Amino acid sequence: MSERLQPGDPAPAFTLSDADGKQVSLADHLGRKVIVYFYPAALTPGCTKQACDFTDNLDLLAGAGYDVIGISPDKPEKLGKFREKESLRVTLLADPEKAVLTAYGAFGEKTMYGRTVTGVIRSTVVVDEEGRVERALYNVRATGHVAKLIKDLGV
Template sequence: MSPTTSGRLGAGDAAPDFTLTSDAGEQVTLSELRGRKVIVYFYPAAMTPGCTKQACDFSDSLDALSSTGFEVLGVSKDKQAKLAKFRERDNLTLTLLSDESLEAHQAFGAYGEKSLYGKVVQGVIRSTFVIDEQGTVELAQYNVKATGHVAKLRRDLGLDGGPE
């Protein structure tokens, strides 16, 4: 299945496949993670306050998410070198992926029109997707807030509220 006419994915859609370069310079292909549950989140820019908060929250929750079978992938349009600096600067433990072409962003409906300070602009739509072991979207969340999102996601998944 492809995104709906709005360009957005919903529960039951097949997750679009991608191969992206990680902060460590390795190729990561979504379909190669079949058999595992995957959380893919798209964020606007590494090393900005909101994106740092969100990445640190995911990193702080990674052990709890991993213990319940989840792999977490953070995707931005940043270059691989900037993602490596982001990981090092903030001691991040999750995998960060570079999508400079925005192909994965667009396939997931995580790039397009959004409101920024009252203006309509084209840009990254902060979004999170939970993908099951067969590669099907279980949960698609668009326009999520950077702060508090991971705790809410954990509650939505029936896990605890996350670290305080």
């Protein structure tokens, strides 16, 4: 089980493939704030709602200086289908080895339907312009999370 990140921690560096197989690194976004959100699986109802909420608010967030990256254990091909089916504009990255999910504390034990299971913990980490954790939110809800985040960030 990985440690959860705290404000002020350096955000773990990563380079992952996007839906087109291109490599995307956190370092590519230095100088801008980045909202990195972790979700269990593309093309599922909750994850679709969350990805659509981020897409619907992308212009507002970008205008406030935030880039948005969604990371799941899905393969790039599935992310491509997800993006096309839902007309998503957020950057979706594939982490099938779950290395980045683990580094960010977004993979481990969680309770689902009253049972303890190991899996992706729906989480959002806001990284500042210097690559440090500004906020680390764990066990967030798929619905309403983006609106609350925008409010909390003062966007």
